[in-house]
Each structure stands twice: as C-alpha cells, then as structure tokens.
Amino acid sequence: MPESRQGRWALVHGEAIAPHSHAQGQLLYAASGVLATTTERGTWVSPADRISWTPPCFEHHHRAYGETEIGIVELPDELRGGLPGHPSVFAVSALLREVVLKLTDGRALRPSVGARLLQVAVDELLDLPENSLYLPEPADDRLLAATGRLHADPADPATLAELGRAVGASERTLSRLFRAELGMSFHQWRTLLRVQHALVHLAQGRSVTGTATLCGWANPTSFIEAFTAIVGQTPGRYQGGLRVGQR
Known part of the structure; x- marks a missing residue:
C-alpha cells in the first residue's frame, strides 16, 4: 500500500x-x-x-x-x-x-x-x-523489561511483585514507574494490553471463550466486562460486526 x-x-x-x-x-x-x-x-x-x-x-x-x-x-x-x-x-x-x-x-x-x-x-x-x-510504552529499562515480558505473553499471570523480582526492581518502584511513565496502574496497562490482543484474536475468528483464555482472563464473564468497558460493546457484538462488514 x-x-x-x-x-x-x-x-x-x-x-x-x-x-x-x-x-x-x-x-x-x-x-x-x-x-x-x-x-x-x-x-x-x-x-x-x-x-x-x-x-x-x-x-x-x-x-x-x-x-x-x-x-x-x-x-x-x-x-x-x-x-x-x-x-x-x-x-x-x-x-x-x-x-x-x-x-x-x-x-x-x-x-x-x-x-x-x-x-x-x-x-x-x-x-x-x-x-x-x-497502549503507551516506557523508557525505563526495568519497566521496559517487565512490559516486554507481558507483550510476549499477555496471559502471563505474574504479579507486579514477581515482575519486579525478575527485572531487579521492587514492587513499589514498578508501581511508581507505571504511573509516572505510562500514566496508569499496572492493572490498567495489562488490561489494555490484553484487550488489544483480544481484538486481534476475535478478528481471526476465535471464540469469545477461547480469546478470554488466550489473553489471560480467568473466565469469559470477566473478559466480557473488561472488553465492553474499553471497546464500548461486547466481544460477541464486536465480532458479529466484523462478519457483517466482511460479507
């Protein structure tokens, strides 16, 4: 193009x-x-x-x-x-x-x-x-390493403390960096990351339940709630609109 x-x-x-x-x-x-x-x-x-x-x-x-x-x-x-x-x-x-x-x-x-x-x-x-x-990206090397791990696997269940130990920073330091550099909490950033990946999986035709699992949600209900809050419609309705547009 x-x-x-x-x-x-x-x-x-x-x-x-x-x-x-x-x-x-x-x-x-x-x-x-x-x-x-x-x-x-x-x-x-x-x-x-x-x-x-x-x-x-x-x-x-x-x-x-x-x-x-x-x-x-x-x-x-x-x-x-x-x-x-x-x-x-x-x-x-x-x-x-x-x-x-x-x-x-x-x-x-x-x-x-x-x-x-x-x-x-x-x-x-x-x-x-x-x-x-x-989805903003950080400059700090420790935060970059932590977010890079989650980019590679959005379903990674690591807590902020576990990520901190892996990248050589305390939980408190990482929490501060998320807010200072990215303007949001760790939970908010990871949810946005997962929703971005969910959009891709849904566009590829994966089911709502399968997408929820691949992106790290414990159950479809929590996925639907998070997706709807960010995208403005349920995953099912969003995917249905994709099918209509591709006819």
Whole structure:
C-alpha cells in the first residue's frame, strides 16, 4: 500500500506497512479487520468501524489483523487545527462514515465538493470523543523489561511483585514507574494490553471463550466486562460486526 495516497486499500492478515511519515495528516477508516498504528510512544489500535488520525510528520508504522479494509483521507494543514497532535482513534458517526466512503470511492469530485466534504469530516471528528485503545510504552529499562515480558505473553499471570523480582526492581518502584511513565496502574496497562490482543484474536475468528483464555482472563464473564468497558460493546457484538462488514 502506498504510504500517502487517498483511496481504499485491502490488507491481508499480518500485513505490515514499514515506518514512515507523511506531509499531510491522514484519517484511516477501518471498515473491517483491525489496524494497529505504532510509534515510539506506543500503539493505537483501530478496530472495525473506527477512524484513526495520524498527524503530519509523525513517524509510525501499521499492521493489519484479519482481512482489513481501510479508507485513507488526506487532510490539508488548514483543516487540522483542532485535531490532536498525536495519533488518535475515534468512534465513527453515520455521517462521518458516509463522508469517508464518498471521499475514498475512487470517483473524481469537483474541488469545491471535496473541500466541503473534508470540512464536514473534521467538524464531525471535533464533536466525537477520542475512543483510543492506546497502549503507551516506557523508557525505563526495568519497566521496559517487565512490559516486554507481558507483550510476549499477555496471559502471563505474574504479579507486579514477581515482575519486579525478575527485572531487579521492587514492587513499589514498578508501581511508581507505571504511573509516572505510562500514566496508569499496572492493572490498567495489562488490561489494555490484553484487550488489544483480544481484538486481534476475535478478528481471526476465535471464540469469545477461547480469546478470554488466550489473553489471560480467568473466565469469559470477566473478559466480557473488561472488553465492553474499553471497546464500548461486547466481544460477541464486536465480532458479529466484523462478519457483517466482511460479507
């Protein structure tokens, strides 16, 4: 997929787009699948029917999970003033969805029409709350070692004290580092990590129960509660929406 081009693109499961940046900001609408955007600050995940925003000159790379269809809209500098200065993910209103589909369907638009549609898209985004599944990454070597272990196995049941012993830090020190560097508790960070992995497993067609087990939840109920609180819908409903979008 080209790094900077408006239109629609299909990505196969696991397809990666190498690190790059672009001169204009980009909106990427995931009609199906899951699209992850990673920078040195962390990873933002855009499930199906979300739209991600990447500012200009911000180095990042993407990876698709499941059969992922995306629409790319380039945003001129004069329109991006109210949008965040970092990658973000937003829920998609019905109007925003239709605007993006119109802008990316490959048909030529009169310049005045395209400009008005872009303004509508920005107006809609400014009225929508961020819905980011953002997982920040640390700089401290001890915290990096601890989070790296969990990245390798999200189901790892290690406590904060056990992780501390493994990386040469006390439980209290690691707890402080999670809040100071990542802005959240250890439990919150691990839950977000597990939900990000759950989105991938669900996109691959795994069952809700199987996904819960693979991601480290003791039972499906606790998984459903955590997933719903973060994603805004149950795992079953989310997965059902993926199937509809892939028909």
